[in-house]
Structures are given as structure tokens and as C-alpha cells.
Amino acid sequence: MKSEQEQTREEALVLDLPGLALDCILECLPPSGLFSMACVCSSLRERCSGDFLWERHVKQKWGGLIGRTAHREWEMHVSSRKGLSDLSPASWGRPGSVLHNGERKSYVPSDTMMSWYVALETGKFWFPAQVYNRENGHAGFMLSCYDAQLCYDSKTDTFQARYPPLGRSEAATESGIPWDRVRAPPVNTPPHDLHVSDCLQDLRPGDNIEIQWKLNQEFPYGWWYGVIGHQESCDQNSSFCRCPESDAVVLEFNQFPQGSEWWGMTLDRRNHREAGNNTYGFYGGIRKLQNEKEISTWKQHWPSEVFW
Structure with missing residues (x-):
């Protein structure tokens, strides 16, 4: 275990780097590495939580699945909280640098791209998407795509879905859904509304x-x-x-x-x-x-x- 003095000296060496060089290093880090750096100290937390670093990661992993409706719901979620997000999931490296109730935690503003990414990655935010379903029915092979609320499970790299109720039945759930069965809603039409055909x-x-x-x-x-x-x-x-x-x-x-x-x-x-x-x-x-x-x-x- 490194002593607190040794850790402080390493932090100082990193912060002594020129700003451009430090940004180049941070841009090469994967999300988990960037998160770990953000947990080192308040100065690195501010630098590592910059949207310009996280926009690329959000786009690479979630760009094909997160539509405008999902992002709008996230904005509403953030505005209702109006505070800081706790970014200390166990799967994201060592704990952060802010002592809270006896534990070290890391916090960043909720409206940052970093907070958005981590909320998706850790399954803390359910978002609207669509799921391809395939089954054999009495009339033949059935393939459809239905609206659902999705939650990501990083341990299995799959999704859990909550489907809207079918008639008077309760809402159905499904787990273990792979990436190739999910997509962003191509239109903003709610599932109970008739889509206006413009073609x-x-x-x-x-x-x-x-x-x-x-x-x-x-x-x-x-x-x-x-x-x-x-x-x-x-x-x-x-x-x-x-x-x-x-x-x-x-x-x-x-x-x-x-x-x-x-x-x-x-x-x-x-x-x-x-x-x-x-x-x-x-x-x-x-x-x-x-x-x-x-x-x-x-x-x-x-x-x-x-x-x-």
C-alpha cells in the first residue's frame, strides 16, 4: 500500500505536466481509466469530467442506442436532482477522493457527460429504446420490434427490459438481452399513438x-x-x-x-x-x-x- 505522502507526490507529478500534454494522455484513456483519474484529487476530477473527453465515449458505446427521447428524459432526471452525482460504483476502479460517511466517494455535477455515461454504464438510469422479439406463433413465424424501458448490466454486457402492459395484463420484463436485439426508437411516436405516415x-x-x-x-x-x-x-x-x-x-x-x-x-x-x-x-x-x-x-x- 502506498503511503499518503507517496500518493500526494505522484498526484503532484501528474499535475505538473503541461495542460496540452495532460489532455492528450486523458484522451487516450478508456472510460474506466478516466474515471479512476477523476477520483485522484479535486483538480483532476474537474479536468477529467470535462464534456470534451466524455462525448466520444458516449457516442462510441451508446450513440446507436440512445435517441432524442432518452436524452430528453435524462435532462428531466437531472433537472429534478439539481446537484452532484455519486460516481463511485464498485466496478469503476478505486474509490474517490471525497470523504462521505466514512467512505471515499467522488462527485461531479449531474449535468455532465461523465455523469450521463456512468449512469448508463452502471444501470442507474432506465431509458426508452426498442427490442426485437422473435417467436413462433399459431399463424407462423413472428418478428416484431416493441418499445421498452432498458437498463444495462455491465457484468453480462446485456440489457434488462420492462415492456408496457398489454391490455389489462401487468408489465412484462426480460433480462439477458444482447446488443443486436436493441435499437434507438427511429421515430418519436409513443407506442399507443398512430404514427403519421409521410412516405x-x-x-x-x-x-x-x-x-x-x-x-x-x-x-x-x-x-x-x-x-x-x-x-x-x-x-x-x-x-x-x-x-x-x-x-x-x-x-x-x-x-x-x-x-x-x-x-x-x-x-x-x-x-x-x-x-x-x-x-x-x-x-x-x-x-x-x-x-x-x-x-x-x-x-x-x-x-x-x-x-x-
Whole structure:
């Protein structure tokens, strides 16, 4: 064990470095190392908690999962606390430099990027996201994406989810969810609200889409993946295809066998709101997928027997 005098001398040597050199060193540290440095003394805590150091770490690990809604909820969470965050989780190196109730702890302002990162990393903050779910139903293979509140477990590198109640049932929970099953909500539409479709006039055969779907009116919407198909009267020859000019838009869901009541539906591009019934569910708003990563993510969850 180092004596307090030896530790003080090491701290002084670090702080004697030129500011630019010290910043270069800090920029090379991983989050856990940066956190440990912040626990050394008040001077390093102030320097190591700078947003310019933590923005990169937040973006690298959480940028693909944390959407605007999650960040807005974090801001509301911070404003309600208006104080300092305790940044002394056991998994983040040695304790900090501020003595509190007999224990050494480290504190930084709650509205910093460092506090945001650590709250996510330690699972202290539940945030809104979406989870891909795959199951075999009575009508065939089911793949959907549902809204949930997520909490990260750094020990297993997985997530715990709390789903909104389905009708009169209690909220469901799930643990051990890997990263490839979660995503940031692509739109800000709450799960019980109809998404306003702004792409209906642009839909063409072959386009990839997501559409809201729910089993009945008491359930929240989830999202299904599908493609835009041709009408029965079309010979599917691109030179003579008039499907884009028609008010009827054909949706195909290849997770179900062709001919199934679930395999496809037709909607009116001029006046689409919500369509369906209590037997086969209700279809809501549509969003056109422009990003190849979104499309490939849907497909990687489908079984190998589903052909495209």
C-alpha cells in the first residue's frame, strides 16, 4: 500500500505536466481509466469530467442506442436532482477522493457527460429504446420490434427490459438481452399513438418498410418489417408497371406463408389511417426504410428458411 505522502507526490507529478500534454494522455484513456483519474484529487476530477473527453465515449458505446427521447428524459432526471452525482460504483476502479460517511466517494455535477455515461454504464438510469422479439406463433413465424424501458448490466454486457402492459395484463420484463436485439426508437411516436405516415406517395414495389401493428385496441403498437409488392393485375415488368400510380399499396410480410391472411394487406395511399380487425390485428403508420443497416438488422433476425 502506498503511503499518503507517496500518493500526494505522484498526484503532484501528474499535475505538473503541461495542460496540452495532460489532455492528450486523458484522451487516450478508456472510460474506466478516466474515471479512476477523476477520483485522484479535486483538480483532476474537474479536468477529467470535462464534456470534451466524455462525448466520444458516449457516442462510441451508446450513440446507436440512445435517441432524442432518452436524452430528453435524462435532462428531466437531472433537472429534478439539481446537484452532484455519486460516481463511485464498485466496478469503476478505486474509490474517490471525497470523504462521505466514512467512505471515499467522488462527485461531479449531474449535468455532465461523465455523469450521463456512468449512469448508463452502471444501470442507474432506465431509458426508452426498442427490442426485437422473435417467436413462433399459431399463424407462423413472428418478428416484431416493441418499445421498452432498458437498463444495462455491465457484468453480462446485456440489457434488462420492462415492456408496457398489454391490455389489462401487468408489465412484462426480460433480462439477458444482447446488443443486436436493441435499437434507438427511429421515430418519436409513443407506442399507443398512430404514427403519421409521410412516405405513402413515394412507396414503390420493392421498397422496404416498417408498419405499426397491434393485436387489439388495448395493446400498444409494435413494428413489423415488410416490403412493398405488386398488385395482382401487374405483370411485374418494370417497363409496364403502373403500381406507383395506383392509390392501392400492397404490403407483403414474408414471415408468413404466401396465401395466409397475415401474409399481405392493401392500403389506400391517399387516406390511410388505421386498418384491420380484432381477428388479425390493426395496422397503423408506415415508415420507409432508407438505411441499409436497418434493413439488414431486420433480416439477420429472420430464420434461414425465409427467402428474399
